[in-house]
Amino acid sequence: MTVLSVRNLNIDLPSGDGHVHAARDVSFDVEAEELFGIAGESGSGKSVLSQAIMGLLPGAIISGEILFEGRNLLDLPPREMQRLRGNRIAMISQDPLSGLHPFYTVGAQITEAIRTHRKVSEAEALQEAVDILGRVGIHDPDKRVHDYPHQFSGGMRQRVMIAMAIVLRPALLIADEPTTALDVTVQAQIISLLNQMRRELGTAIIMVTHDLELLSSIADHAMVMYAGNRMELGPGEAVLTAPAHPYTLGLLRSSPNHESRGALPSIPGQPPSLLIEQKACAFAPRCAAAMDICHKERPPLRNFADGTRSLCWLEDKASNTAAALPAIPEEPPAVAQSSDIVVKVSDVRLTYGGRSLFGKSINLDVLKGVSLELPRGKTLGIVGESGCGKSTLARIIAGLLPPTSGDVTIEGQSVLGLERHDWVEMRKRVQMVFQDPFGSLNPRRRVGSIIGDPFRIQKVAHGAARKNKVRELMEIVGLNPEHYNRFPSEFSGGQRQRIGIARALALNPSIIIFDEPVSALDVSIQAQILNLIARLQRELGLSYLFISHDLAVVRHVSSEILVMKAGQVVERGETEALYHHPQHPYTRELLAAADPHYRKSGGGLADPQSSGATP
Amino acid sequence: MIRFIASRIGFAALVLVMLSGFVFTLFFVAPGDPARIVAGERATEAQVAQVRENLGLDRPIIEQYFSFVGRSLSGDLGYSYRNQQPVLELIKNRMPATISLCVGAVVLWLLMGIPIGIMSARRPGSLVDRLGQGFVLIGVSFPSFVLGMAALYFLYFVPRQAGFTLFPPGGFRPFLPNPGLWAWHLMLPWFTLALTSAAIYARLTRGQLLEVLGEDYIRTARAKGLSERKVVYKHGVRSIFSPLTTQLGADIAALLGGALVTEQVFGLQGIGSLAVQSVQTQDRPVIIGVVMLAGFFIVIANLIVDFLYILLDPRIRT
Ligand SMILES: Nc1ncnc2c1ncn2[C@@H]1O[C@H](COP(=O)(O)OP(=O)(O)OP(=O)(O)O)[C@@H](O)[C@H]1O
Ligand code: SF4
Ligand SMILES: [Mg+2]
Numbered sequence: 013m014t015v016l017s018v019r020n021l022n023i024d025l026p027s028g029d030g031h032v033h034a035a036r037d038v039s040f041d042v043e044a045e046e047l048f049g050i051a052g053e054s055g056s057g058k059s060v061l062s063q064a065i066m067g068l069l070p071g072a073i074i075s076g077e078i079l080f081e082g083r084n085l086l087d088l089p090p091r092e093m094q095r096l097r098g099n100r101i102a103m104i105s106q107d108p109l110s111g112l113h114p115f116y117t118v119g120a121q122i123t124e125a126i127r128t129h130r131k132v133s134e135a136e137a138l139q140e141a142v143d144i145l146g147r148v149g150i151h152d153p154d155k156r157v158h159d160y161p162h163q164f165s166g167g168m169r170q171r172v173m174i175a176m177a178i179v180l181r182p183a184l185l186i187a188d189e190p191t192t193a194l195d196v197t198v199q200a201q202i203i204s205l206l207n208q209m210r211r212e213l214g215t216a217i218i219m220v221t222h223d224l225e226l227l228s229s230i231a232d233h234a235m236v237m238y239a240g241n242r243m244e245l246g247p248g249e250a251v252l253t254a255p256a257h258p259y260t261l262g263l264l265r266s267s268p269n270h271e272s273r274g275a276l277p278s279i280p281g282q283p284p285s286l287l288i289e290q291k292a293c294a295f296a297p298r299c300a301a302a303m304d305i306c307h308k309e310r311p312p313l314r315n316f317a318d319g320t321r322s323l324c325w326l327e328d329k330a331s332n333t334a335a336a337l338p339a340i341p342e343e344p345p346a347v348a349q350s351s352d353i354v355v356k357v358s359d360v361r362l363t364y365g366g367r368s369l370f371g372k373s374i375n376l377d378v379l380k381g382v383s384l385e386l387p388r389g390k391t392l393g394i395v396g397e398s399g400c401g402k403s404t405l406a407r408i409i410a411g412l413l414p415p416t417s418g419d420v421t422i423e424g425q426s427v428l429g430l431e432r433h434d435w436v437e438m439r440k441r442v443q444m445v446f447q448d449p450f451g452s453l454n455p456r457r458r459v460g461s462i463i464g465d466p467f468r469i470q471k472v473a474h475g476a477a478r479k480n481k482v483r484e485l486m487e488i489v490g491l492n493p494e495h496y497n498r499f500p501s502e503f504s505g506g507q508r509q510r511i512g513i514a515r516a517l518a519l520n521p522s523i524i525i526f527d528e529p530v531s532a533l534d535v536s537i538q539a540q541i542l543n544l545i546a547r548l549q550r551e552l553g554l555s556y557l558f559i560s561h562d563l564a565v566v567r568h569v570s571s572e573i574l575v576m577k578a579g580q581v582v583e584r585g586e587t588e589a590l591y592h593h594p595q596h597p598y599t600r601e602l603l604a605a606a607d608p609h610y611r612k613s614g615g616g617l618a619d620p621q622s623s624g625a626t627p
Numbered sequence: 628m629i630r631f632i633a634s635r636i637g638f639a640a641l642v643l644v645m646l647s648g649f650v651f652t653l654f655f656v657a658p659g660d661p662a663r664i665v666a667g668e669r670a671t672e673a674q675v676a677q678v679r680e681n682l683g684l685d686r687p688i689i690e691q692y693f694s695f696v697g698r699s700l701s702g703d704l705g706y707s708y709r710n711q712q713p714v715l716e717l718i719k720n721r722m723p724a725t726i727s728l729c730v731g732a733v734v735l736w737l738l739m740g741i742p743i744g745i746m747s748a749r750r751p752g753s754l755v756d757r758l759g760q761g762f763v764l765i766g767v768s769f770p771s772f773v774l775g776m777a778a779l780y781f782l783y784f785v786p787r788q789a790g791f792t793l794f795p796p797g798g799f800r801p802f803l804p805n806p807g808l809w810a811w812h813l814m815l816p817w818f819t820l821a822l823t824s825a826a827i828y829a830r831l832t833r834g835q836l837l838e839v840l841g842e843d844y845i846r847t848a849r850a851k852g853l854s855e856r857k858v859v860y861k862h863g864v865r866s867i868f869s870p871l872t873t874q875l876g877a878d879i880a881a882l883l884g885g886a887l888v889t890e891q892v893f894g895l896q897g898i899g900s901l902a903v904q905s906v907q908t909q910d911r912p913v914i915i916g917v918v919m920l921a922g923f924f925i926v927i928a929n930l931i932v933d934f935l936y937i938l939l940d941p942r943i944r945t
Contacts, residue, residue, distance in 0.1 A: 066849075068849055097849070098851035098852035103846075107843055110844060114866075125852075176847075
């Protein structure tokens with residue numbers, strides 16, 4: 013039975029700069045009990061689409077049809093729509109940390125949902141809330157129901173969100189990136205919970221994500237969106253294994269999940285602006301298989317035997333067409349072997365502590381004795397969940413934070429107790445690149461002067477010489493030197509990360525510490541940056557510490573990996589060895605979480621929460 | 628939590644002690660000899676010395692301070708130099724007018740500012756919003772005494788010329804036996820004192836609520852199928868109480884200053900005018916009494932705000 017049928021949907025959002033064309037001629041069907049996946053890069057219109065279905069886009073200009081249980085939601089009066097929301101169609105938002113009201117107990121929030129749609133007493137509603145919390149794997153639900161959201165962890169809050177969404181047994185549940193804000197191991201638990209719930213309750217789920225691999229492994233059908241267009245639609249398995257559209261293929265190949273080593277085949281360029289009405293193929297400027305006609309006319313819809321449909325001028329599936337393959341950059345020559353250790357960290361501990369106002373001492377052990385060695389020209393990857401101390405370790409190595417005990421030596425020289433002058437010298441050799449390309453760049457300064465900052469601070473190169481150096485750096489990291497005078501806001505996320513890297517390179521460092529350099533970026537852009545990072549290492553002989561929560565990314569770039577948990581190193585090893593023969597249970601858990609096939613089989617995943625729940 | 632409360636109370640006590648020390652020191656470093664003022668212009672040196680001894684002004688400052696603290700703890704704030712009335716008595720007589728003025732003004736500005744802010748935030752850019760913004764602009768552009776003068780002119784003087792009394796020009800009537808008369812007499816002072824703050828609170832409410840309405844949990848509330856009213860009031864407005872309470876705590880000190888001006892404009896015999904008179908006449912025990920009392924109220928009000936804050940935000944409470 014078809015629960016939802018979207019027909020030729022167009023969504024225009026009025027904005028200060030004109031209309032944003034957020035959806036263009038999008039059609040799809042969702043069957044009962046199905047898990048329907050929507051994937052696409054940031055800004056491709058996934059969230060706008062799901063909000064349109066919920067009727068939560070006031071001011072949008074929408075044409076087409078959204079048929080839900082036979083009725084066109086676009087024609088329903090607001091009161092009718094309100095009656096459906098939360099009752100027949102429910103939604104889970106991306107960020108469970110901000111999706112629950114901080115001032116009401118979770119019980120109050122769930123009973124509110126129940127009593128909005130059903131005439132039951134407060135006590136009955138509370139009982140139902142307790143039941144549903146138990147089902148989604150909250151222990152002691154009859155006690156926890158009176159707790160406030162801040163008393164739950166992120167993963168638990170997402171379980172609460174799910175409980176609230178399914179308590180009225182909706183026919184359709186829209187989950188907009190339900191796991192992106194969570195740690196990898198928790199992500200896998202949430203996905204399997206959703207999967208289990210749809211089977212038990214017969215709820216159809218639309219799952220929005222930018223993680224195509226994840227989707228294809230669990231989704232019955234998957235839709236790939238790009239710039240508001242439905243590029244490809246088909247059975248999940250087919251879309252993953254034999255993508256029909258060049259964009260899908262590009263996305264799949266640029267994610268570092270594969271066994272691939274070396275350079276990633278990235279998709280060049282940036283997604284187009286949605287302010288301009290597209291008359292041809294939206295992907296044409298970035299497509300390796302683009303033909304003349306692609307730039308002139310809207311592509312036709314191609315139907316393939318396995319049920320996939322693709323919006324493309326190619327007559328055959330992209331996966332069968334050599335031309336559609338993104339060019340694979342040549343394999344890098346192996347970096348010269350060396351036993352020269354550039355960074356040596358021995359038994360570093362960090363304890364935040366002291367006394368509270370009333371004399372009770374509070375100690376927080378952030379690092380509990382970490383040791384590592386980084387050989388010259390190599391990359392050491394550090395993985396672990398948020399809060400495990402990765403970034404603190406990075407700051408200690410960079411000399412920004414003194415450890416409580418232990419020692420750090422950079423190229424044979426201890427960084428502790430340095431004279432001011434030596435410290436400054438040392439800081440030149442160790443540079444950091446941060447996650448947030450937005451936050452770390454001053455929005456009111458021009459890019460040229462941001463990149464030139466290190467020269468200014470360290471008082472090297474002036475005037476024209478400095479300007480030339482900056483231009484040179486911009487070229488090295490793949491930025492157009494013509495953009496010297498632009499502001500950071502005029503660059504995309506990937507370009508801003510290039511700016512950050514250029515700034516880090518300015519003083520010829522020998523070591524760069526990357527702290528989650530690509531986690532804010534989309535897959536296709538992420539691949540570009542990873543390639544850049546690898547190329548710079550080859551060309552400049554740099555040594556890297558690469559910190560990430562994403563095991564796939566770390567694996568791709570690192571020769572050796574360190575797994576951290578709660579301030580300790582639980583496992584370390586040469587990348588492939590660690591990958592194929594993980595020793596520590598936590599490493600296995602991380603691996604399982606990062607591998608969608610592992611997830612699909614549901615095997616090996618320690619999920620203490622849902623296994624403890626009474627079904 | 629209990630520790631938090633205890634620390635707040637301790638802090639409040641500390642503030643009061645410091646305040647008392649501060650005014651007492653001022654008392655001594657200020658020019659002019661209080662004994663001479665009390666004794667009168669034509670008193671002889673011997674008479675002045677006698678007065679000084681009577682008032683205990685010849686003793687060391689520390690001793691005087693501690694005897695002052697000791698007496699004030701037992702409720703004795705000394706006697707006015709002017710007319711030998713007990714300071715506490717003087718203040719007690721003036722209290723009803725000031726409390727009526729302040730409490731009424733706070734209630735009025737909250738009742739005006741918050742709803743205007745909410746209506747603005749519900750439909751940003753609409754006619755209602757633009758009217759609200761206009762109100763804010765007017766409210767924050769004029770000092771309260773100008774507003775007071777204008778109110779007096781248009782709501783008292785002009786109707787008076789036309790031969791009827793819309794509002795009285797001032798004066799204080801006790802709450803009992805006739806609350807209506809009390810309110811009628813206070814209407815102009817209330818508006819004068821409240822308008823600027825009402826505008827500030829309207830602006831604050833609008834800004835905070837607009838921000839809150841963009842939060843994810845508001846989307847969650849809408850996704851539950853709640854009516855727009857419930858979304859705005861139960862989920863949106865609930866969240867802005869904390870910042871409003873914080874602001875209120877900060878505004879209480881400024882409120883007393885505003886009350887002083889308003890009492891002058893409308894001839895209300897309140898603490899404010901008492902303070903002005905006693906400064907003019909260098910009546911130091913009264914000045915000290917008034918300052919301590921004001922400090923006491925500000926500290927108490929802030930304590931209440933702190934507790935409210937805890938009550939309102941479970942993240943601090945639990
Ligand atoms: N209220 C709005 N007014 C104007 N434009 C909007 C509005 N909401 C979203 N957009 C624009 O619509 C486009 C699609 O946004 P949408 O949030 O659907 O992307 P997405 O695919 O969900 O991305 P992400 O993966 O980052 O969540 C973007 O260009 C965005 O800037
Ligand atoms: S239509 Fe042309 S440009 Fe667009 S995806 Fe297909 S081949 Fe590439
Ligand atoms: Mg989104």
